[in-house]
Amino acid sequence: MPRQEIELPYRIDYLSILDEQGKVDQDLEPDVDKDFLLKLHRGMLLGRRFDERLLQLQRQGRMGTFAPITGQEAAQIGAVAALEDSDWLVPSFREMAAEIWRGKTMENVILLYAGYNEGGAIPDGLNNLPIAIPVGTQTLHAAGIAYAMKYRQEKHVAMVFFGDGATSEGDFHEALNFAGVFQVPVVFVCQNNHWAISIPRSKQTRSKTLAQKALAYGVPGIQVDGNDVLAVYSAAREAVERARSGDGPSMIECVTYRMSVHTTADDPKRYRREEDVEGWVAKDPITRFEKYLKSRKIFTDKKIEAIEAEIKQEIKEAVERSEKKMEELGDPLLMFDHVFAELPPYLREQHEELRKELRQDST
Amino acid sequence: MQQLGMGQAVNQALREEMTRDERVFIAGEGVGVSIHDNPMLPTADLLKDFGVARVKDTPVSEAAIAGLAVGAAVSGLRPVVEIMFNPFFTLASDMIVNHAAKLRYLSGGKSTFPLVVRIKTGAGFGAGCQHAHNLEAWVAHCPGLKVVMPSTPADAKGLLKAAIRDDNPVVFIEDMMLYFVPEPVPAEEYLTPIGKAEVKRQGRDVTVVTWSKMLGVALKAAAGLAQEGIEAEVVDLRTLVPLDRETIISSVRKTGRLVVLHEATRTGGFSGEVCALVTEEAFSSLKAPFRRVTGPDIPVPVSPPLERFYIPDEEQLIAAVKEIV
Numbered sequence: 270m271p272r273q274e275i276e277l278p279y280r281i282d283y284l285s286i287l288d289e290q291g292k293v294d295q296d297l298e299p300d301v302d303k304d305f306l307l308k309l310h311r312g313m314l315l316g317r318r319f320d321e322r323l324l325q326l327q328r329q330g331r332m333g334t335f336a337p338i339t340g341q342e343a344a345q346i347g348a349v350a351a352l353e354d355s356d357w358l359v360p361s362f363r364e365m366a367a368e369i370w371r372g373k374t375m376e377n378v379i380l381l382y383a384g385y386n387e388g389g390a391i392p393d394g395l396n397n398l399p400i401a402i403p404v405g406t407q408t409l410h411a412a413g414i415a416y417a418m419k420y421r422q423e424k425h426v427a428m429v430f431f432g433d434g435a436t437s438e439g440d441f442h443e444a445l446n447f448a449g450v451f452q453v454p455v456v457f458v459c460q461n462n463h464w465a466i467s468i469p470r471s472k473q474t475r476s477k478t479l480a481q482k483a484l485a486y487g488v489p490g491i492q493v494d495g496n497d498v499l500a501v502y503s504a505a506r507e508a509v510e511r512a513r514s515g516d517g518p519s520m521i522e523c524v525t526y527r528m529s530v531h532t533t534a535d536d537p538k539r540y541r542r543e544e545d546v547e548g549w550v551a552k553d554p555i556t557r558f559e560k561y562l563k564s565r566k567i568f569t570d571k572k573i574e575a576i577e578a579e580i581k582q583e584i585k586e587a588v589e590r591s592e593k594k595m596e597e598l599g600d601p602l603l604m605f606d607h608v609f610a611e612l613p614p615y616l617r618e619q620h621e622e623l624r625k626e627l628r629q630d631s632t
Numbered sequence: 633m634q635q636l637g638m639g640q641a642v643n644q645a646l647r648e649e650m651t652r653d654e655r656v657f658i659a660g661e662g663v664g665v666s667i668h669d670n671p672m673l674p675t676a677d678l679l680k681d682f683g684v685a686r687v688k689d690t691p692v693s694e695a696a697i698a699g700l701a702v703g704a705a706v707s708g709l710r711p712v713v714e715i716m717f718n719p720f721f722t723l724a725s726d727m728i729v730n731h732a733a734k735l736r737y738l739s740g741g742k743s744t745f746p747l748v749v750r751i752k753t754g755a756g757f758g759a760g761c762q763h764a765h766n767l768e769a770w771v772a773h774c775p776g777l778k779v780v781m782p783s784t785p786a787d788a789k790g791l792l793k794a795a796i797r798d799d800n801p802v803v804f805i806e807d808m809m810l811y812f813v814p815e816p817v818p819a820e821e822y823l824t825p826i827g828k829a830e831v832k833r834q835g836r837d838v839t840v841v842t843w844s845k846m847l848g849v850a851l852k853a854a855a856g857l858a859q860e861g862i863e864a865e866v867v868d869l870r871t872l873v874p875l876d877r878e879t880i881i882s883s884v885r886k887t888g889r890l891v892v893l894h895e896a897t898r899t900g901g902f903s904g905e906v907c908a909l910v911t912e913e914a915f916s917s918l919k920a921p922f923r924r925v926t927g928p929d930i931p932v933p934v935s936p937p938l939e940r941f942y943i944p945d946e947e948q949l950i951a952a953v954k955e956i957v
Contacts, residue, residue: 357707387740398706399739403730409696410731413703413711420657420685420709427703440726443696450691607741608776610799613827613874 281481284504285494289552291560299503303567309350309498310562313342313555315580316366319375320529322584323365323382327533331592332383336363340496340528341460343554345430346370347501348458348521351509352428357396357418359411359429361404363460367430371397375587376594383591385598386607396425404465405435408444408457415453415518426512428456428505434465436479442486445520449486454512456505457483457520460495462527467540483520495523496554499561526552601627634819639811641785642674642750645792646712648821650682653710656796659688660697660714660750672811674750675714694720698727698749702735705747710796718753718805719765732801733776747802748795754807754845755895755943761931766844766896771803772872772905778802778826779872783847785810786817787870790824798826807845807895829876831883835865838889838953841880841906843869846893846944853946853953862957872902880906881913888919891952895943898926920956925949 286297320339326332338345345367349358358364358371365378372395380388381400389399398414401407411429418425435441436459448455459479463470476482483490489511493500501523508519526549530537562568605620606612612620636644650656664679664687671677679687690697694715701711715721721728732745755764772779778800782788788806795802832847833854842850847868854864867883869876884890890910892903903924910922925944933939 359703385740386738389738390740390742396707399735399743401731403726406699406726406731409699409727410703410706412696413700413705414707415703416700417704417707417709420704440695440699443691443693444699446691447693447696447700451688604737607737607739609736609778610744615874615877 286499287497291557312346335382337529343498344495344523347498348505351505357427376591379591405438405440415455433461445486448518452517456508480522490520492522495525633816635814636817638785639674641789645789649796655710657686664689694723698724701747705745712748755932756809760934764932769902781805794823827874829879833866835863839883842893853949885917890922893925923952
């Protein structure tokens with residue numbers, strides 16, 4: 270036969286477990302306990318409420334630009350919930366909920382966006398990377414971390430987040446290729462939130478799915494309802510298990526929506542219609558999960574109120590701690606200390622120049 | 633003492649560090665299975681002796697090679713990755729400049745990136761401007777990177793070992809012409825400190841500041857000048873960042889004259905930095921204007937006669953010295 274279809278090793282599935290009404294597909298429902306479900310809910314709700322609070326702080330001038338996550342809580346929490354503490358999280362810049370799940374403190378989030386690099390410090394024992402601003406670059410770091418895991422024969426996994434826009438970057442393709450060739454334990458999680466700043470998903474690529482891009486590198490890919498925390502979790506668990514057992518990388522495309530601005534520096538009204546956003550309100554990841562939890566009698570409205578109050582208090586305390594810390598970290602000379610492991614002579618001189626300048630200003 | 637080319641000296645440094653520390657591994661295009669069976673090349677026989685886990689041939693993907701180093705370094709390994717030719721640095725530059733160099737800073741000094749990026753460089757092979765392009769001034773301009781550019785095999789060995797043990801990202805640039813020039817290299821274990829220049833020849837009349845392959849040109853010119861009674865002091869920077877300012881300044885204070893010699897093109901070249909430093913710190917010691925001897929501001933030509941014209945030589949250096957002495 271001169272011309273015939275070549276069979277590829279993988280196909281692209283779409284996975285949805287919890288529909289918009291909170292109705293579950295019982296055949297696909299993951300087998301997890303009640304406490305775990307409550308933890309997923311709390312992680313998402315904390316992400317939402319903290320996001321709202323950050324937006325207020327930014328609008329009040331108490332911190333700088335940041336990238337809100339509202340609408341993407343399920344894609345983030347569902348994915349990181351499949352990780353062990355000893356695994357690695359490699360975020361881009363819109364994974365605040367995932368970072369907090371993984372142990373980043375809320376005050377560090379505020380500190381970083383208020384301009385204190387100390388907020389980017391990863392606490393001891395936590396395997397997270399600082400956020401990455403240039404789009405898609407962190408995918409290569411995750412491949413490198415996974416390479417190190419394999420090198421040391423450790424059974425840890427690296428999970429890297431990126432957006433739909435990042436799939437147009439060369440780094441994303443090079444990372445998938447490296448991970449595929451080296452068969453290293455990395456999970457690529459694409460949060461397809463339909464917008465790369467002002468460029469819609471339809472203008473990002475002609476590909477029908479983003480998940481299919483993994484296939485070109487011999488890496489399995491799956492598309493999931495990114496607003497369905499159970500679907501994201503199930504896909505992530507499968508991918509993490511594959512990686513941990515030595516069967517190499519995977520890619521998960523979470524189809525979700527950026528309900529808010531790209532960052533606090535832009536006005537989405539210039540490039541998208543309100544109606545487009547409204548369609549996604551009905552698909553809200555938290556609302557549908559709460560319906561599901563209530564239908565399973567796991568909690569009541571009263572219980573939700575109590576969790577809301579608890580979260581509100583935690584956020585309040587974190588804001589207070591961050592503002593106190595900002596006063597402690599007020600010394601601008603500290604910035605010279607973070608460039609190298611030691612202060613080289615020329616930086617010591619520049620440090621001294623600024624110190625003199627500051628002293629003159631204060632007199 | 634053993635006579636080694638710079639490639640062999642680099643090879644010895646890699647072997648010693650890989651034997652000493654299991655966290656050290658190398659990766660790059662053809663670092664394992666090379667197209668050349670030449671014992672003078674830096675990664676010769678490492679695959680045979682250390683195996684595929686520690687000597688990794690990678691897909692052709694400079695960004696991924698450098699990104700691999702960033703990820704492996706932050707998770708506790710000490711990668712030494714190779715960028716085959718200096719012009720390909722541009723493909724890896726985002727990983728090196730925006731990530732290796734900045735992530736420590738962005739983590740408030742917490743995360744560390746102990747990695748070495750070895751880059752092969754230098755005109756003289758007739759391979760043209762997309763294989764030869766000295767970009768050390770670019771790299772030196774980026775905060776958070778150390779930049780090492782050795783001139784002798786002995787220095788290359790000690791400096792590479794120091795670079796591998798350094799807790800910062802180090803860009804280590806090797807001129808390939810030096811791979812084929814054997815010189816004495818101590819067989820024993822030693823480290824050469826990063827950030828220390830070396831006076832390779834003492835002199836009283838003029839200071840010649842140089843690095844990498846141009847050291848040979850400087851020493852030849854100095855020998856020629858000596859026959860005419862002009863004693864040149866030759867300062868080999870070895871490290872561009874952090875720059876050993878004291879050695880440069882004290883030499884110029886002694887001689888009162890400065891010529892900077894490098895193969896890279898002139899405009900925006902690192903000679904500008906050296907001259908600015910001397911003007912700021914030792915202006916009153918200068919008895920004459922400084923001079924720069926560099927490659928012309930054109931891409932490296934392929935044609936051998938044109939390439940010879942491109943690379944600065946001792947006649948140019950001697951002429952420059954005579955203009956100010």
